[in-house]
Amino acid sequence: MKMFRQALIIFLKELKCIVRDKKTFIFGLLLPLMLVPSMLFIVDFSTKNMQGQVMENVNVAMDNKDNSLYNFLNAQDVITIIDVDDFQKALDSGTISAYIKVSKDIDERVIKKENFDLEVKYNESSINSVMALTTVSQYENAYRYLIANYDFKTVDNLRESIAIKIDLSQAEEGLPKIDTSSLYFSMLVPMMLILYCCMGSAGTAADVSAGEKERGTLEPLLSTGASRSSIVIGKLLATTSMGVVSGLFTVLGLWGYLLISSSSNMPNISAFDMISLILVTVFISMFFASLNLMIGVYSKSYKEAQTYLMPVSIMCSVPTFFTYALDVSHIGILELCVPVLNMICIVKEILSGAVNLIHLGIVILWLLFYVCVSLFVTLRMFKKESVVFRI
Amino acid sequence: MISVINISKRFGKTDALTDVSFDVNNGEIVGLLGENGAGKSTLLRIISTMLSPTSGTAIVNGYNVIENPKDVRKNVGILFGSEVGLYERLTARENIEYFARLNGMNKKQCDDRVNYLIERFSFADYADKQVGSFSKGMKQKIAIARSIVHDPSVMLFDEPDSGLDFRAARTVFDFMEACKKEGKSIIFSSHSMESIKNYSDRMVVIHKGHIVKCFDVKSYREQYTEREINDILFNLVCDGDENV
Ligand SMILES: Nc1ncnc2c1ncn2[C@@H]1O[C@H](COP(=O)(O)OP(=O)(O)OP(=O)(O)O)[C@@H](O)[C@H]1O
Ligand SMILES: [Mg+2]
Numbered sequence: 001m002k003m004f005r006q007a008l009i010i011f012l013k014e015l016k017c018i019v020r021d022k023k024t025f026i027f028g029l030l031l032p033l034m035l036v037p038s039m040l041f042i043v044d045f046s047t048k049n050m051q052g053q054v055m056e057n058v059n060v061a062m063d064n065k066d067n068s069l070y071n072f073l074n075a076q077d078v079i080t081i082i083d084v085d086d087f088q089k090a091l092d093s094g095t096i097s098a099y100i101k102v103s104k105d106i107d108e109r110v111i112k113k114e115n116f117d118l119e120v121k122y123n124e125s126s127i128n129s130v131m132a133l134t135t136v137s138q139y140e141n142a143y144r145y146l147i148a149n150y151d152f153k154t155v156d157n158l159r160e161s162i163a164i165k166i167d168l169s170q171a172e173e174g175l176p177k178i179d180t181s182s183l184y185f186s187m188l189v190p191m192m193l194i195l196y197c198c199m200g201s202a203g204t205a206a207d208v209s210a211g212e213k214e215r216g217t218l219e220p221l222l223s224t225g226a227s228r229s230s231i232v233i234g235k236l237l238a239t240t241s242m243g244v245v246s247g248l249f250t251v252l253g254l255w256g257y258l259l260i261s262s263s264s265n266m267p268n269i270s271a272f273d274m275i276s277l278i279l280v281t282v283f284i285s286m287f288f289a290s291l292n293l294m295i296g297v298y299s300k301s302y303k304e305a306q307t308y309l310m311p312v313s314i315m316c317s318v319p320t321f322f323t324y325a326l327d328v329s330h331i332g333i334l335e336l337c338v339p340v341l342n343m344i345c346i347v348k349e350i351l352s353g354a355v356n357l358i359h360l361g362i363v364i365l366w367l368l369f370y371v372c373v374s375l376f377v378t379l380r381m382f383k384k385e386s387v388v389f390r391i
Numbered sequence: 392m393i394s395v396i397n398i399s400k401r402f403g404k405t406d407a408l409t410d411v412s413f414d415v416n417n418g419e420i421v422g423l424l425g426e427n428g429a430g431k432s433t434l435l436r437i438i439s440t441m442l443s444p445t446s447g448t449a450i451v452n453g454y455n456v457i458e459n460p461k462d463v464r465k466n467v468g469i470l471f472g473s474e475v476g477l478y479e480r481l482t483a484r485e486n487i488e489y490f491a492r493l494n495g496m497n498k499k500q501c502d503d504r505v506n507y508l509i510e511r512f513s514f515a516d517y518a519d520k521q522v523g524s525f526s527k528g529m530k531q532k533i534a535i536a537r538s539i540v541h542d543p544s545v546m547l548f549d550e551p552d553s554g555l556d557f558r559a560a561r562t563v564f565d566f567m568e569a570c571k572k573e574g575k576s577i578i579f580s581s582h583s584m585e586s587i588k589n590y591s592d593r594m595v596v597i598h599k600g601h602i603v604k605c606f607d608v609k610s611y612r613e614q615y616t617e618r619e620i621n622d623i624l625f626n627l628v629c630d631g632d633e634n635v
Contacts, residue, residue: 002495009492013481020480020521216474220537223439223469224493225461385442 003230010226010234014208018242024203028242032196032250036189037257043184044261058132060098061087067106068155069118071163072143078135078168091123097132098122107155110147135168142166190347191320193250194340197281198313200246201239201289206305208235209296218388232297232382236375239293243285251281268353276360277350283367284343288316290374297378300390320344328352336362339370392417393438393545393576397447400433400600407433408600410447415576415593417544420567422591422608423580426628430600431580435547438578439467451545465494468543472553472563475534479523483514483533486522487540494541508536528559535566546570548579552586564590584624588617596627603627 019025061084062070073079084090087099099121103109109116120136123129143162152158212218221231251274258269269277292309299305319340328349336342336359346363349355381387393415400408408430415421425431436442438449440460448455454462477486484505491501509518512532522530538546548567552560567590570577581587587594588608596604604627611620 006493009489013478013485013489016485017478017480215479216471216476217478218476219436219441219471220469220476220490221493222441223464223467224490225464225495225541226493227461389436389442 003227003233006226006230007233007237010231011237014204014235014238015241018204018207018238028200028203028246029249032192032200032246033253035196036192036250036253039188039192040185040254040257040261043188058098058135059096060100060132060136061090061096062100062102063087064102064104067102068110068147068159068162069100069102069106069143071159072146073100073139075163075165076139077165079139087121091121091129094123094126094128097126097129098136100136107158110158111152111155138168139166142168186348186351187320189254189351190344191317193247193254193281193347194284194320194343195313195317196250197243197247197285198288198292198316200249200285201243202292202309202313204242205239205289205292205296206299206302206309207296208238209293210299210305211296211302213388214301222388228382229379232293232375232379236290236293236378239296240286240289243289243292244282247281247285248278251277269351270353273350273353273355276355277347280343280346280350280360280363283364287343287367287370287374290371290378294374294378294381297381298387316340323348328354331356331359333362337366339366342366392450392452393578394450395434395438395447396449398434398437398444398449399446400430400437400442401445406600408437408444411597411600411602412447413595413602413605415545415578417576418571418574419593420571420577420579420591422587422594423578423597424582424584424587424594424624425580425597426582428599429582429597431597432549434597435469435549435578435580438463438545439469439547440464465541466543467545467547468538468541469547469549470534470538470551470563472548472550472555475527475530477522477530477534477537480521482519482521483525484509484518486533487537490537491540496541504540504542508540512536527555528562531555531559532562535563539570544575546575546577548577550581551579552581552583560586584621588612588620596624598628 056078057080058078059080059082060073061082062073064070065081070081074081082096084096084099087096090096091099101117101119101121103116103118106116106118118140120133120140122133146162147158150161152161212221222228255269255274291312295308295312296305299308323341323344326345326348328345331345331349335345342363346355346359349359395411395413398408398411399406411430411434413421423431423434433442437444438451438456440456440463443457448457450456451463452466454466456463478489481489487505487508488501491504496504509515512535514529514532514536517525517529522533525533546567548563551563551567555563564586567577567579579587579591591608594604594606594608594611595602604624615623
């Protein structure tokens, strides 16, 4: 009872100190709030923008315009055929996105149903050009489809009848679509969330433990009536609050983004998913707070704590990159028991809208277990003079 | 009343203290003189229960530092010179209140005590300002007030005058004398012969963890000149070293 009262006194004092450090505090909250939305906006905008440019207008040049392929491409709204003197220069400067080389006798060969040479040159270092290549290839396929399925008697007949407009989006239906923005979504959001759950408490953890050693306030504190356990618990509560708040702000940023974003590419997140996400965020933040505090207590200075804390943040959020291909519909017990991986799995599962309550329960139990272990280790360390008075 | 009984302390392979014993009576100031690394801070940390001795023990007001560390802490106030150890983002009042609360005072007791201390050390003007912007002397006053918030009967000063200008140092020594008048037992460590000679009743000279001399300052003063005392102290600390 007395221990908890003392822990509460310490907790409230730490909170006061955190909030009074206004710049750090506000920055610490604004960053997670802004970062996820701004990254998603950028990703969404740039993918849309690139697709838009290519779909609306692709400038190409051809080495040879007296043929049915020219007539066919010329009939498409998306494709503009322009004359260039030096195609390489034009590709490099972006005047054209692709250059098409085709056999001179293509039409004769088409009528005889013989093979012909067709080569599309593009600029590998330009995103626009690479995207244009896709569009051009799609029209090339459409052209090949037409000449393979219809019989053309004469060259004139071929050149005349092939000049028809094709709606690629209809032709494409049925093919699997690569949705880049949802790919980014399922990779970026878990990473940002886990990163912020971790980083949100790192500063506070270092400040209340190693920082206190460094500023010489630890010894007076140890000489008061407060027990070492109550000191650790009070500090853990403060660290956890900071972590949870910053984790929740990350979720808030995500939620705000989903509300105002008009993008249809973004997954639909139900209220239930949102609640699960908040729940899991709270526990992930608790886990990182206890881990960070453990590191802070071990360190003898703020700087030393920072050197250990930085790699931890990175190590815990980088695996999200390697799990982007993770199939959320096949998450097994094993994945749910590996630290860090289980957090990524559950966050992805929630974001995909297929949250499994048993999985959620397992992960939360594990997280609580990790919290208990790190609290235990922290308490042990804080009672050891070789840690508290390490020189 | 403090009794230090055969205290030894090892850190790994270093013997920080070896078989240290002495007593401090109520209303007495014992000066602990020693060079850097002599073991002064280690001894004070053991008496205030932050470290535990490898062997031996200390009794503070009847409480054993090993068996009843909590009761010992209720009776001990500590003050550091070089680092005042205040929380910069708290106000002067909050700094003192924090320690009062941690020492188990309720709101009423805490308010009364804090107001008394603010009055006694006359910093009502800046009691509600954050400590971060204060001068070293102002901080020192607040640290002094905080060290006796729980009205301890034993005071430990670890190099209380280091890094202070003469005025701030004077405040500290005046406070020490006041504690003595109140009947507190006081240990004060320093590597300055002058301040120890001027303010302590008894002097304990500690060298590489051993007590090399323990004497009554007043009677020495009657026997020897200042110069002679300085020479005696100097030889005590340097005798064992070949390179002097
Ligand atoms: N936590 C620790 N771990 C290891 N060795 C230590 C520790 N604390 C002190 N020591 C060693 O014990 C010896 C005594 O140190 P102590 O700090 O007590 O000296 P001091 O007399 O207070 O010196 P100073 O005047 O520099 O404050 C030194 O050799 C020091 O290196
Ligand atoms: Mg010292």
